[in-house]
Structure formats: C-alpha cells, structure tokens
Amino acid sequence: MEWKDCAAFWCYWGKARPAEPGAELHLLACHSLDVAAVGVVYLQHQPALRAWLMDQLGTQDEQALRNWLAFWLALHDLGKFSISFQGQRADLVERLQGEAPSSLGPAGVRHDSLGFAFWRQHVQPLAQAEGWFGGDVDTEVGIDCWVRAVTGHHGQPPLAQVHHLGEHFRPRDREAAMAFVSAMRTMFLTPGAAAIAAGMDADAFEQCSSRLSWWIAGLAVLADWIGSNAEIFRYRATPSTSLADYWADALELAEAALSSSGVRPVPRQRARSFAELFPHIAQPSPLQAWAADVDLPDGPQIHLLEDVTGAGKTEAAVMLAHRLMAQGQADGFFIGLPTMATANAMYGRVAGVYQELFAGDASLVLAHGRKTLVEAFAASIVAPGQDEGDARQADESATQRCLRWLADHNKRALLAPAGVGTVDQALLGALQSKHQSLRLLGLVRKVLVVDEVHACDAYMQRTLEAVLEFQAYAGGSAVLLSATLPGGMKAALLAAFARGCGQRAPALAQQAYPLATSWSPSWSSAVETAIATRPEVCRTVRVRYASDRAAVLEVIASTLRAGQCVAWICNTIGDALQARADLAALVPAGHTTVFHARFALGDRLDIEERVLGTFGAHSGPEQRAGRLLIATQVAEQSLDIDVDLLVTDLAPIDRLIQRAGRLRRHVRDGAGRRLTEPGAADQRGEPCMWVFGPPWTEEPPANWVRQSAPGSAAVYPHHGQLWRTARVLQAGHLRMPDDARALIEAVFDPEDELPAGLRAHANQAEGKAYGDRSQALLNSVKLVQGYQRKGLDWTAETVAPSRLGEETIDVLLGRWEGDRLLPWRHDKPQAHAWAYSTVRVAKRLIAEVPAPASAERAVARQAVLDGLPGGGKWVVLLPLERDAEGFAGSAMALDKPTGALVASIWRYDDEQGLLRAAQAD
Known part of the structure; x- marks a missing residue:
C-alpha cells in the first residue's frame, strides 16, 4: 500500500x-x-x-x-x-x-x-x-x-x-x-x-x-x-x-x-560448581551445599530457605538462580530487600559474582549501589532520548513519562538482566499503581529473590502473595529467604505461588530448623528438607534483659573502655539521637557513629562504608577498639558487621534474632583479630546481648510499653508480641538454631492468651493487620480480571503504595554559597550531585518550602528546579544556610489536627542527619 x-x-x-x-x-x-x-x-x-x-x-x-x-x-x-x-x-x-x-x-x-x-x-x-x-x-x-x-x-x-x-x-x-x-x-x-x-x-x-x-x-x-x-x-x-x-x-x-536499551537478555553461563562461583568460600555451608546439589525440576518453582544468620543464604539463593538460568529456565534475577541499606549490603555480596552467571556483558543495576550509585548505571537501561519539551502539549509525552519513571534509579533494577533493589519495586507490580505492568514485564524470565521475608508486615505480605501468583503464572521462579518465619506466613506464600500455577496449596508438616521448603507443580507435595547447621554458627547467646537506662549506659561505657566495640540498635531515630546525647560524656569524641535513614544519600553511603570499615569482616583491633555504633533498623539485616557487645531496644523476637546476628558474627581472638583458620573458635568469651525494655511483669498494664518507650510503642503496635518476646527472654539465653522455631511460634502464636492489660492493644493491632491485609487485597491487581481499572485511580504509585503508613517524599538538600544554590554533596559529579543530596521524609513534615526573599536567590532556586526531572515536580528542594550552629533551612509542615501549614526550622549535619529543630516564630 x-x-x-x-x-x-x-x-x-x-x-x-x-x-x-x-x-x-x-x-x-x-x-x-x-x-x-x-x-x-x-x-x-x-x-x-x-x-x-x-x-x-x-x-x-x-x-x-x-x-x-x-x-x-x-x-x-x-x-x-x-x-x-x-x-x-x-x-x-x-x-x-x-x-x-x-x-x-x-x-x-x-x-x-x-x-x-x-x-x-x-x-x-x-x-x-x-x-x-x-x-x-x-x-x-x-x-x-x-x-x-x-x-x-x-x-x-x-x-x-x-x-x-x-x-x-x-x-x-x-x-x-x-x-x-x-x-x-x-x-x-x-x-x-x-x-x-x-x-x-x-x-x-x-x-x-x-x-x-x-x-x-x-x-x-x-x-x-x-x-x-x-x-x-x-x-x-x-x-x-x-x-x-x-x-x-x-x-x-x-x-x-x-x-542500546539494556533490556535485551544476555546469554546465560554454562552450569558452574559452587567452588567456581564462590572461590573465596573454602567449605560451603550445609544450606549452600543443598542449593548446589538439590534436583531442580522444569517449570516454575519456589524455594523458601530458613536458616540462621551467617549460614550463607545469599550465596545459596544466587546458586539456585544460576542453576535455573543454566538450565534455561530463567534469563536473569532480581533480588528484593526490605530497605535501601540492606540493598546496599547485598550489592557488596553480589557484585563480585553476578557476571559469572552470564556469558555476555550484563549490567548489574542497583537501587542504590554504594559509590557507583548513579555513574555506573544511570543511563544503562532504556536511554529515553531528548525530551520534546513542548509546553503546548497537555498530554505527557512518552519521553516525559520515561524520564520521570527513570528519574528514580531504583526502578531501573527491574528492567536489567541482574537487579538488586528494595522489594517495593516488585510489590508495585501487583498493585493498582502507575506502570505496574512494566514491572511485571521486567520480572518475566527472572528468578525473583526476596530476602528477609519476615520483615514484611500484613499489607506487604498480602501484596507479595499477589506478586508470587503473577510470577508463577508467567512460568517464573522465586527464592524466599528468612532467618525466621512464622508457619502461617510460610504457608500463605507457598499457597499464593501454587495458585498462580493453578494448583492447590501444598501441605506443610516439618517443624525442623534450619529448613529448605521447595514446591513445583510437577511434584505432588512440598519437599521439606531439614538442613544441618555449620558448627561455627551454632551458639548460645546470653541475654540480659534490662530496664535501668543507667545500667545500659554504664555497660556500654565500660565495654568501650576495655577496648571492645559496641552497637546499640534503637527502634526510632529519636531514640538513637537520645542515646547519642546520653553517651556523649562517656565516649571519647569521634568514637561514635550514628546510622539511620534520615541522612542525605551520599552521606548515608559514606556512613555505611565507615561502619563496614570499623565493624565489618575485615576490621581489626585498630579500627574496632573503643568504637560505638548507634543505629536504627538500618543495621538490623543484611549488614555484615560484627560487634563485641550488642545492646538493642526491645522488639519482636524475629527482629531480635536478626539483630543478634550482628553480635560476634565472625570468629576473632580476644583483641578482635579475625581468625580464618578452619575450626578456629572465637576467643572473646560468651556472647551477650542486652535488651533494653520496659520492666518485666507477668501482669503488665495497658501502658506497659508506652510509658517507658513511646517510640517503640508506635513502631511495634502489637504490644502483646513485645510482651511475649520479653517473656521468652527471661530464660536468659537464645540457643541458635535449636530454639529458633519455638521462639517464633511462642511469640506469634495467635492462640496464645495474653494478659488482660494488653488484650485491647493486641486486638487493635490484630484488627489493623486484618484491615491492612484487606487493603492490600483491595489495592492489588487480580490476574483473572485482566488489565483494567477496578475502583482506584492509577495516576500515581502513592494511590496503591507498596507500604502503608505516612506518604513520603524525596527532599533535595541544597546549601547557599552567596546567591549560588549548590547541592549538599556538591563534591559529587555535577550530573548526579542532587541525587546524592536526597533524603526521604514524611511528606507532611516538609510540605512546602518558602520562596527565597531575594530575587537573585529566587532565580537560582528556579534554575535548579528546571534542571531536575519534571522540573522538580516530584521532589521538595530545601535550601540550607550556614549559621553559628551549622546549617539550617525553613520549611512548612502540615499540622495534622488542623490541616494548617506551620513554619519550622530544619537542621542538617553529616553526623546526626536531618532534624526538625524548632517551630519558627
């Protein structure tokens, strides 16, 4: 024609x-x-x-x-x-x-x-x-x-x-x-x-x-x-x-x-042995050996690996992914983790091996990858071309949509052959949110690996179930990792995958721990394999439950004076900063590192690197002696650090087991030198974890948690689970892995009766969990309904978020140098300095930023916004100015009771992060 x-x-x-x-x-x-x-x-x-x-x-x-x-x-x-x-x-x-x-x-x-x-x-x-x-x-x-x-x-x-x-x-x-x-x-x-x-x-x-x-x-x-x-x-x-x-x-x-797009599949590597993939591991752990040898059927399959911290679950998952790829059942992988910090830690473990899984040149795309955050992959996936920039067109162009989506580098990880990111990117594939279909396409022919599955709350779990159903229907496979997992949660995840295969949920019978649970539609039932435990990760951790803050401060100070290193994992940023203030007079200047989520990305990555250098696998006495880490949950999972004494705020038992994994994680001598000889025993004595919580009582009042730890009460609203955790801790020890399954079921058993004072809290929390699960069901897309709107407006990801809670926004921190507005991390390459200057906060806290008073600064601010994706429509730019105390800036916060905007002052430094200093006059 x-x-x-x-x-x-x-x-x-x-x-x-x-x-x-x-x-x-x-x-x-x-x-x-x-x-x-x-x-x-x-x-x-x-x-x-x-x-x-x-x-x-x-x-x-x-x-x-x-x-x-x-x-x-x-x-x-x-x-x-x-x-x-x-x-x-x-x-x-x-x-x-x-x-x-x-x-x-x-x-x-x-x-x-x-x-x-x-x-x-x-x-x-x-x-x-x-x-x-x-x-x-x-x-x-x-x-x-x-x-x-x-x-x-x-x-x-x-x-x-x-x-x-x-x-x-x-x-x-x-x-x-x-x-x-x-x-x-x-x-x-x-x-x-x-x-x-x-x-x-x-x-x-x-x-x-x-x-x-x-x-x-x-x-x-x-x-x-x-x-x-x-x-x-x-x-x-x-x-x-x-x-x-x-x-x-x-x-x-x-x-x-x-x-040139980076989305074409890369040729897969031939099958390799565990020793070829991980030559630095002289002897694979029992779980790793299982992953290398277990029979893998054709077609979609799911493997759920439960083992103690330090058992090498990551390498086991990579081994399974490699074998599935080598067998022609997958073209790549995506590893989803609960937080940005855990994604960064995973990068360090995967970056050295991922290329061995491909015969061609594959790009490993990361949510936020250490120093290579933007430079190594910012333009590697779907180069969008030049924006038309035509203001006369009301319809957002394809290039504009592409630029906006790719402005969040986290999202690229789903389109690359190998990706590491937060689990949210996968979860959004099953929610009524914009571009969910693109995420589903990105997961096709990939092995979906989800680490720290236990970190999913009720809403995230139900959404993950929907993702697994889609993954199974498309013929994909999944590997789920957890140190600890309640039986009901495991059964629900396996049932969702089976549903995607058009099969009934497999029955589960094993209570062993560690345990590998596998299922494929080609099998008549699930295969549950008890896994042996490496002797060096079998241990008893002595637990000291304490309610006296002075005693906690003193044990930290005395341990530091003895030349050892300590970590205190707090439940909130406010608690972490209070701990820092309380210990300031007891710890020499420069010996304390604070690590939480409210740092500019570049500073956070620097802190993470410093933490790994001080407390990580390769640290020695000269780095460790007398050093203190005060952190929030960012240090709870997938961060390969090792401290001599661990102090933690009271949290549910699964979180405490994870935190205990940071305690004497590596075999060392009495001075803290790493011992790598086969069969070497740790020489630092019996490991001890101090748990700081409300005074123990068999009959707690309704305000048992809130009166002494209001922050913890808000973060972990099921106070019955906190009380049950405190109850099992009264035994004074955790024996791993022997006690793991019993501890988890003792805390999360829905049939266990609670003291009268906590029943109202428990009922409220359980009701919220049911409501959150129902909300996830409402927000998620349904495979059988097909690609059509069902009740929600899909205009943004926040309509059906990957996590419930307060809406957050990226705040870009700038600093005034005269009338020039520079990124906070202006030491970074110019093209990416603003990305490194980003911190995510609740949207209500920094709802607006007042315009600069001077015309020159107004022009400079607008020039920065014009240079950002979408003209800065999806971020808040917070300029800071140096004063006698450091750097400060003004913003408008949304007062929740009244809905009014209230002026506030924010301060920032690279030791404490972004803090709301005061309400402006």
Missing part, C-alpha cells in the same frame, strides 16, 4: 517539538509503526517469552504471533487521531490538513482512553460485521483485552467509558483513523494472525487474553518509550515511501534501539 493510497492518515502528527534543525514533527503513522517494530523485535530477542505467549494462545506459528502483536501495537495511539489531541498543536493541524481546526475538542480526556473508546464504538462493530476475528461475536470481550492493553500504554488502563466521543473526533478524524486501522489490518492481520482469536473457543480466548493483558500492557509501555527515542527514530514530517518500506526501516531502527 502506497502513501497516496491512504492520504487521510498522513495528515496527522504523532510527536512534535518546538522548532529545531530538522523535522519539527513525526507523522502519527510513522510513530505507530516505530512502536510496533520495537515490540516485534523485542519479542524476537525473547525466545522464552515468545514460546510462553504462543503456548498460552495455542499457536505454533511464530509469524502469526509476530503479526498479531504488530497489529495491536500499531494501534496503541489510535486516540491521537482525535482533534482533542491534534488540536494541542493547531499550527501543525493547519500545516498538515490545509486549514486551522474550527474546534479543538473537549479537554480532560487523554488519547489513551480516546483510542480505546474509538475502537469500541467505531472499529469493533466493523470487525464483527466483516468477521476479522472469526464469526463468534463473543470473541469481542477477549479482543477488548488486547485493545485495552495497548491503548493503556501510559502506565495505567484506559477509562472504561468516554462520554460524547463524537466531540473528540471530527468526521475527517474518524475517516483517517478507520483508514489507518484498515491499513494495519492489511499489513498485519493475516489469516494466521486472525486465527489466534478465531481458532479458540470464545470463553477460552477471553480468559487467556485477560491474563496475558498484564504483560502485553507492559510491552506496550516499553515499546512506546523505546520507539519514542527521536535520536534513533528520526522525525519524519512528510511521507516518502511505501508502508512496507517504512516498516522495514523501522525494524532496522528497532534493532539499534533495543541494542
């Missing part, structure tokens, strides 16, 4: 930018084929994904699948034929169509929803009448799934209905759109492609299409982003060749675009 044969649709622009050298616009038909070409070429490089789609659709014809997807992706921007979209650049309408539009159409409905509505009202009746997809009219419901998936390429499903559609499409617009659909049908909807729908029972086609729509929507988003890169897909303002020739050109450009 030649250009002249369908002249109507060549009079419509698809992408535009302000006047620059070269073409100002890209024809809509060209852009549509660009995106279809990216999707088709992407699938060519994903043989396993292609095979899965063919299996689901019941076809063995690869060319039919290719044409089927090309047809639908080419229609992703069908709504751009509307005058409502075209009228955003009335000058281009006049240029292409020879006259200015008399009406620009109603505002407020985006082209994604207009495209879906146009198909249903104008194209679908014609398709039925002419039998495009066979003679069964019931096929229409399944077809809707494909239309909804591709038109929903803005990262959210289109609206189900658009009122007064005729006001959005003029007669000539309808004619042009129908001509374009006809052209795409001629090109792509071959008899083989049409048979994908016509060859199935209508109900089966609907069910299949509904489920697949989640991943097709993700493919549409990704193809639109990559196909919108104007640096590769050069703008073309005039037709100059045939559609077939342009399609051939688009396919070549798509190859180039995908080659």
Whole structure:
C-alpha cells in the first residue's frame, strides 16, 4: 500500500517539538509503526517469552504471533487521531490538513482512553460485521483485552467509558483513523494472525487474553518509550515511501534501539560448581551445599530457605538462580530487600559474582549501589532520548513519562538482566499503581529473590502473595529467604505461588530448623528438607534483659573502655539521637557513629562504608577498639558487621534474632583479630546481648510499653508480641538454631492468651493487620480480571503504595554559597550531585518550602528546579544556610489536627542527619 493510497492518515502528527534543525514533527503513522517494530523485535530477542505467549494462545506459528502483536501495537495511539489531541498543536493541524481546526475538542480526556473508546464504538462493530476475528461475536470481550492493553500504554488502563466521543473526533478524524486501522489490518492481520482469536473457543480466548493483558500492557509501555527515542527514530514530517518500506526501516531502527536499551537478555553461563562461583568460600555451608546439589525440576518453582544468620543464604539463593538460568529456565534475577541499606549490603555480596552467571556483558543495576550509585548505571537501561519539551502539549509525552519513571534509579533494577533493589519495586507490580505492568514485564524470565521475608508486615505480605501468583503464572521462579518465619506466613506464600500455577496449596508438616521448603507443580507435595547447621554458627547467646537506662549506659561505657566495640540498635531515630546525647560524656569524641535513614544519600553511603570499615569482616583491633555504633533498623539485616557487645531496644523476637546476628558474627581472638583458620573458635568469651525494655511483669498494664518507650510503642503496635518476646527472654539465653522455631511460634502464636492489660492493644493491632491485609487485597491487581481499572485511580504509585503508613517524599538538600544554590554533596559529579543530596521524609513534615526573599536567590532556586526531572515536580528542594550552629533551612509542615501549614526550622549535619529543630516564630 502506497502513501497516496491512504492520504487521510498522513495528515496527522504523532510527536512534535518546538522548532529545531530538522523535522519539527513525526507523522502519527510513522510513530505507530516505530512502536510496533520495537515490540516485534523485542519479542524476537525473547525466545522464552515468545514460546510462553504462543503456548498460552495455542499457536505454533511464530509469524502469526509476530503479526498479531504488530497489529495491536500499531494501534496503541489510535486516540491521537482525535482533534482533542491534534488540536494541542493547531499550527501543525493547519500545516498538515490545509486549514486551522474550527474546534479543538473537549479537554480532560487523554488519547489513551480516546483510542480505546474509538475502537469500541467505531472499529469493533466493523470487525464483527466483516468477521476479522472469526464469526463468534463473543470473541469481542477477549479482543477488548488486547485493545485495552495497548491503548493503556501510559502506565495505567484506559477509562472504561468516554462520554460524547463524537466531540473528540471530527468526521475527517474518524475517516483517517478507520483508514489507518484498515491499513494495519492489511499489513498485519493475516489469516494466521486472525486465527489466534478465531481458532479458540470464545470463553477460552477471553480468559487467556485477560491474563496475558498484564504483560502485553507492559510491552506496550516499553515499546512506546523505546520507539519514542527521536535520536534513533528520526522525525519524519512528510511521507516518502511505501508502508512496507517504512516498516522495514523501522525494524532496522528497532534493532539499534533495543541494542542500546539494556533490556535485551544476555546469554546465560554454562552450569558452574559452587567452588567456581564462590572461590573465596573454602567449605560451603550445609544450606549452600543443598542449593548446589538439590534436583531442580522444569517449570516454575519456589524455594523458601530458613536458616540462621551467617549460614550463607545469599550465596545459596544466587546458586539456585544460576542453576535455573543454566538450565534455561530463567534469563536473569532480581533480588528484593526490605530497605535501601540492606540493598546496599547485598550489592557488596553480589557484585563480585553476578557476571559469572552470564556469558555476555550484563549490567548489574542497583537501587542504590554504594559509590557507583548513579555513574555506573544511570543511563544503562532504556536511554529515553531528548525530551520534546513542548509546553503546548497537555498530554505527557512518552519521553516525559520515561524520564520521570527513570528519574528514580531504583526502578531501573527491574528492567536489567541482574537487579538488586528494595522489594517495593516488585510489590508495585501487583498493585493498582502507575506502570505496574512494566514491572511485571521486567520480572518475566527472572528468578525473583526476596530476602528477609519476615520483615514484611500484613499489607506487604498480602501484596507479595499477589506478586508470587503473577510470577508463577508467567512460568517464573522465586527464592524466599528468612532467618525466621512464622508457619502461617510460610504457608500463605507457598499457597499464593501454587495458585498462580493453578494448583492447590501444598501441605506443610516439618517443624525442623534450619529448613529448605521447595514446591513445583510437577511434584505432588512440598519437599521439606531439614538442613544441618555449620558448627561455627551454632551458639548460645546470653541475654540480659534490662530496664535501668543507667545500667545500659554504664555497660556500654565500660565495654568501650576495655577496648571492645559496641552497637546499640534503637527502634526510632529519636531514640538513637537520645542515646547519642546520653553517651556523649562517656565516649571519647569521634568514637561514635550514628546510622539511620534520615541522612542525605551520599552521606548515608559514606556512613555505611565507615561502619563496614570499623565493624565489618575485615576490621581489626585498630579500627574496632573503643568504637560505638548507634543505629536504627538500618543495621538490623543484611549488614555484615560484627560487634563485641550488642545492646538493642526491645522488639519482636524475629527482629531480635536478626539483630543478634550482628553480635560476634565472625570468629576473632580476644583483641578482635579475625581468625580464618578452619575450626578456629572465637576467643572473646560468651556472647551477650542486652535488651533494653520496659520492666518485666507477668501482669503488665495497658501502658506497659508506652510509658517507658513511646517510640517503640508506635513502631511495634502489637504490644502483646513485645510482651511475649520479653517473656521468652527471661530464660536468659537464645540457643541458635535449636530454639529458633519455638521462639517464633511462642511469640506469634495467635492462640496464645495474653494478659488482660494488653488484650485491647493486641486486638487493635490484630484488627489493623486484618484491615491492612484487606487493603492490600483491595489495592492489588487480580490476574483473572485482566488489565483494567477496578475502583482506584492509577495516576500515581502513592494511590496503591507498596507500604502503608505516612506518604513520603524525596527532599533535595541544597546549601547557599552567596546567591549560588549548590547541592549538599556538591563534591559529587555535577550530573548526579542532587541525587546524592536526597533524603526521604514524611511528606507532611516538609510540605512546602518558602520562596527565597531575594530575587537573585529566587532565580537560582528556579534554575535548579528546571534542571531536575519534571522540573522538580516530584521532589521538595530545601535550601540550607550556614549559621553559628551549622546549617539550617525553613520549611512548612502540615499540622495534622488542623490541616494548617506551620513554619519550622530544619537542621542538617553529616553526623546526626536531618532534624526538625524548632517551630519558627
């Protein structure tokens, strides 16, 4: 078909930018084929994904699948034929169509929803009448799934209905759109492609299409982003060749675009032994040996590994991922962790081995990766090209959407062959949040590893269950790691994975610990394997339960004076800073490190490096002697530190077991020198953990926790679990691993009766947990419902957040140098200095920042905002100025009771972090 044969649709622009050298616009038909070409070429490089789609659709014809997807992706921007979209650049309408539009159409409905509505009202009746997809009219419901998936390429499903559609499409617009659909049908909807729908029972086609729509929507988003890169897909303002020739050109450009995108799979490595992957580990632990030798079936599978801290769960998980990849069952992995700090720690353990899992050059993309945070991977995944920057367009462009999404480097980790990040990025794939489909696509053919699973609260657990269901349905595998896990939680996670495989929940029987639990739909039941424990991690930790703060301060000070090192893990930032103040007179200056989440990212990474250098595996007496670490939960998990004495605030037993893993973690002599000889025994005496909590009593009052530890009472609202933890600690020791299972069940057993004073708190906490789980169920997407809106507005991730609690925001810290506004970490490379100057806080605390008083500073501040992704719309910029006490800045906080904005002063330094100093006058 030649250009002249369908002249109507060549009079419509698809992408535009302000006047620059070269073409100002890209024809809509060209852009549509660009995106279809990216999707088709992407699938060519994903043989396993292609095979899965063919299996689901019941076809063995690869060319039919290719044409089927090309047809639908080419229609992703069908709504751009509307005058409502075209009228955003009335000058281009006049240029292409020879006259200015008399009406620009109603505002407020985006082209994604207009495209879906146009198909249903104008194209679908014609398709039925002419039998495009066979003679069964019931096929229409399944077809809707494909239309909804591709038109929903803005990262959210289109609206189900658009009122007064005729006001959005003029007669000539309808004619042009129908001509374009006809052209795409001629090109792509071959008899083989049409048979994908016509060859199935209508109900089966609907069910299949509904489920697949989640991943097709993700493919549409990704193809639109990559196909919108104007640096590769050069703008073309005039037709100059045939559609077939342009399609051939688009396919070549798509190859180039995908080659530079970082999303193509990397060849997998051959199977390697544990010794080859981890040559620094002379003798694998029993869990690691199990991971290296256990039989792995074909198809989706889940492995849940429970073992003590120090048993090498990370290496066991990597070994399982490698074996699944080597067997051709996965193309990569994503490791999700509970916090940014644990993600950083995981990076250090994975960075040295991940490349051995690939035969080609694979990029390891991290949520926040130490010193390589931005430099090593900021542009490695889906380079978005230059933003059109056209203020006249109300619809957010694909490039703008891509830039905004990639501005959060954490999100890139799901698209790379190897990724490490917070578990939130995976959880958002199962929530009604923007771009969830892109996250699901990123997880396809990856082994999903979730570390510290026990850290999930009720809301996160239910959301993780939804993720596992999707992962299993797509044929993926999962490895879940935990030192301690209540039996009910384990059963629920395994049941969710089984549900995704269309199977019933496997029964569990073993109470052994450590334990590896595996399940595959090819097995009749779960396989539970008791794991031996390495002798060096078998130990008894003496527990001293204390309520006298003075006694706690004295034992810390005396231990430090004796030349040993100490960590105090507090439950809140406020408690940590109070501990620092209380110990200031007892500890020499410069010997205390405070580590919590409210530091600028660059400072936090520096502190983490300092902590590892002082207390980590390679530290010696000269680094450790007399040193004190005061930290919050950031030091609780996955941080390879080793202290001589551990003090911790009272927390639920699973958290205390994790914290105890930081106590004498490595074998050392009496002075703190590392002993690495096989069979070496620790020479520091019996390990002791002090637990600071409310006075122990068998009959606690209702305010038992709150009266002495209000911060802990807020962080851990189930005070019955805290009391049960204090009760088991009265035995004066923890024997690991022997006591682990009994301790967990003793604290988390829902049938265990509580003292009368705590029942109200417990009922409230348990009710909230039920409510949170119900909220997760409401917020999560449902596999069987397909890609469509069900009750929530998907406009942002905060609508269905990955965690409940206060909404947070990134605060960018700046510092005034005269009238120049510099990033707090202006020592970093200029392109990324603001990323390193970021700290996340509750949004209500820094809701607004007053404009500078001087015109010069106002201009400087605006220049910084203009240089940020989205013009700084998604962050708060807090300028700080030096005063006699350090650096301070003003902000407006939201007063929750009244809803009024209250002026406040914030202070920042690299030793204590960001503190709310006072309410401004």
